[in-house]
Every structure is written in structure tokens, then in C-alpha cells.
Amino acid sequence: MNQQDQNIRALALAVINVEKQAVEALTEQVNEQFVKACHLMLSCKGRVVVTGMGKSGHIAGKIAATLASTGTPAFFVHPGEASHGDLGMITGQDVVLALSNSGETSEVVTILPIIKRLGVPLIAMTGNPESTLAKLSAAHLNVAVQQEACPLGLAPTASTTAALVMGDALAVSLLETRGFTRDDFALSHPGGSLGKRLLMRVDDLMHRGDEVPAVSQDAWVCDVLLEMTGKKLGMTAVVDVSRKVAGIFTDGDLRRMLEKGQDVHNTRITEVMTSPCAMISEEILAAEAMQIMQQKKINALLVVDERQRLVGALNMHDLLRAGIV
Missing domain, CATH: 3.40.50.10490 (Glucose-6-phosphate isomerase like protein; domain 1)
Known part of the structure; x- marks a missing residue:
């Protein structure tokens, strides 16, 4: 200098x-x-x-x-x-x-x-x-x-x-x-990333209906992989006949399974899924969902109703596209 x-x-x-x-x-x-x-x-x-x-x-x-x-x-x-x-x-x-x-x-x-x-x-x-x-x-x-x-x-x-x-x-x-309060603040800041962080809820961003990957508890892992590939969310929910969530299967679960040498054609999803898994309500703020993901070091969350029945799915990419992160 x-x-x-x-x-x-x-x-x-x-x-x-x-x-x-x-x-x-x-x-x-x-x-x-x-x-x-x-x-x-x-x-x-x-x-x-x-x-x-x-x-x-x-x-x-x-x-x-x-x-x-x-x-x-x-x-x-x-x-x-x-x-x-x-x-x-x-x-x-x-x-x-x-x-x-x-x-x-x-x-x-x-x-x-x-x-x-x-x-x-x-x-x-x-x-x-x-x-x-x-x-x-x-x-x-x-x-x-x-x-x-x-x-x-x-x-x-x-x-x-x-x-x-x-x-x-x-x-x-x-x-x-x-x-x-934060809610009062949000009412006067609806625009931009600040407004999104304070106002946007999971319901505004989540995948729903046929977009949500879901398999039954008796599914083989090979069939689960087809569901995950088709829905492109890097995971799938595992549900019972009433759509109540039993667990989740993610890309990470698949990697751990392959490292153990388990056969995708002869393994039921219930043997390798993560259960219990993180679930959220569609009414919470998207910013809260992001905090949950960061705390648990996960990239996706299942959205459930009051009876823990599957209603949607949310991943980190959804939050990134919405400007929440």
C-alpha cells in the first residue's frame, strides 16, 4: 500500500x-x-x-x-x-x-x-x-x-x-x-424478499395432488425409484391406505442402502425408509419450513393435515425459487 x-x-x-x-x-x-x-x-x-x-x-x-x-x-x-x-x-x-x-x-x-x-x-x-x-x-x-x-x-x-x-x-x-409484531410488520412490507419471508406460507409453495410422490408401505424399492424419478423431488412419502404418513424415502436413504449392498428388487420400502420423519402443516410460514430444514439438515418436508395425512410436499428448491432463502 x-x-x-x-x-x-x-x-x-x-x-x-x-x-x-x-x-x-x-x-x-x-x-x-x-x-x-x-x-x-x-x-x-x-x-x-x-x-x-x-x-x-x-x-x-x-x-x-x-x-x-x-x-x-x-x-x-x-x-x-x-x-x-x-x-x-x-x-x-x-x-x-x-x-x-x-x-x-x-x-x-x-x-x-x-x-x-x-x-x-x-x-x-x-x-x-x-x-x-x-x-x-x-x-x-x-x-x-x-x-x-x-x-x-x-x-x-x-x-x-x-x-x-x-x-x-x-x-x-x-x-x-x-x-x-412480525405479522404487523409484514402487512406493511408485502413486496420484495422481506415480504415473502414474512407472509408466504407453505400452502403457497408446496406441491400437491399428483405432483406429490407417494408409495404404499408394501412397495418394492425398485418401484419407489420410478415414483421418485417421475416426480423429481428427490424423495417420496410412504403412506398407508388412508394416506397417513408412515415415513419418507430420500436420495440419501437410497445412497445408504446401496452402500450396504441391499438389492432394490428384493427390499420393501418399509425396511429402508426414514420413520418417523419431519412433517409440517401447510399453514406455517415458508420461512419456518426453511428453518426446520436447516436445523434438521434435510432438503425436503412432507406436508400433512391434522391427522398426519399427506397433502403436499416442499423442498429446498421451492424455497430458493420463491426467494425465501
Whole structure:
């Protein structure tokens, strides 16, 4: 590594160290004001309206999105646009969370009298407890930093990181206090891999009907192999006359059988099948099925009803194609 590369690395590490110290200092600011801010949001019958200008505005937008996705209805309002009509979005049942590192951002300060006239509780997040915004707030979250990571001391860096972390602390504290669950989270995240992991059930993915390989308990292994080859799931269920599962026979079972020198033409499936075997309900989450497979180190599961009768089959490839893994 040449001198220039070493300098680049040193600069990056210095930035990380400054921002690390800024985040660590926040622990002292999780105080009665923080708790009061949480209570104001918990008692809000409307929405949390988050606002901020410039870089603080970008952080405010992210905080609003995090709140909204974790059980606290919230949205972002640009303070400049608020002075030109968007204040109509704020109702008397809302709470306003305003971000400004200086606490004197003109676009934010300008709309404070209107917020006060509406009787809307104001939560301020600033780096200056003596600022106009802080003094007019019902609760003040102090996110002051000793220095910015920018060597010029100009670009918001450590200060925006501190504000972002404080916003996350609010969101998660509210989430836990509300008793917000994984199912609640899934309802607001139906798209993408996250939604699939949280919402998709075994019933949505499993093979059913004629697609499910199944043989009777008196079948010869040679006949079982034809069933497995035809259905292409790498296994077959072994069932009794009522379709109740007696066991499973997999590619792994076949390998172990051949290693022992057993004859596929003269061996009944009940002699070499795995019994008891792992079975699941079609109503459980696909992500849970994946965890079962990983814990048991298997690649397929039989899906059964409440009487343990075969209704379907699921393998790891199904989970991979659905984006669950």
C-alpha cells in the first residue's frame, strides 16, 4: 500500500471514529425528554409529521419512513412547501417532529407559530438546546456532536448520523412499547424478499395432488425409484391406505442402502425408509419450513393435515425459487 492509499485509509478511519463517538454520546440524551417524546407519539391519535430542511430533511424523510413501517403512522413534510400550502396536511390530532441541527433553520422556524396555533405537540431534534426550536418544543431531543467528521467542519456528517440513530431509537422504542409484531410488520412490507419471508406460507409453495410422490408401505424399492424419478423431488412419502404418513424415502436413504449392498428388487420400502420423519402443516410460514430444514439438515418436508395425512410436499428448491432463502 503506497503513501496515498495509506492516507485515504487513515482519513476514512478518522471519519468512522468521529461518528462512533457522536453515536456513543447519545446514550446520555436518552433521558426524560426522550421518554416524553415517546409518550407524545404513543398518545397521538393522528400521525407523526416529520419535517426538516437540507440534509436534516433527508434524515427526517428516513425517520418518517422507519416510523411508518414499524407501527407509528408518519409522513414527511418539506418545511419550505409547508409555508405554501402543505401545512394543510397537519391536523390537530397530529404530532410534529422537527429536525434542525442549529435549531434556527428559517424554513422550520417560520411554520412554528402555525403549529402552535393548531395546538399540535412539537418534538424538536436539534444540536442546540438553547435554540428557538428547542425552546418552543414540548420535548427536545439533543443530538449535539462535538465535531463533524468533515475536516472543514462544514458538511453535516456526524450530526446527521446522530439524528438518524436517535430516530431509530424512537422508532424501535415505540415498536416494542406498542407490542408491534412480525405479522404487523409484514402487512406493511408485502413486496420484495422481506415480504415473502414474512407472509408466504407453505400452502403457497408446496406441491400437491399428483405432483406429490407417494408409495404404499408394501412397495418394492425398485418401484419407489420410478415414483421418485417421475416426480423429481428427490424423495417420496410412504403412506398407508388412508394416506397417513408412515415415513419418507430420500436420495440419501437410497445412497445408504446401496452402500450396504441391499438389492432394490428384493427390499420393501418399509425396511429402508426414514420413520418417523419431519412433517409440517401447510399453514406455517415458508420461512419456518426453511428453518426446520436447516436445523434438521434435510432438503425436503412432507406436508400433512391434522391427522398426519399427506397433502403436499416442499423442498429446498421451492424455497430458493420463491426467494425465501
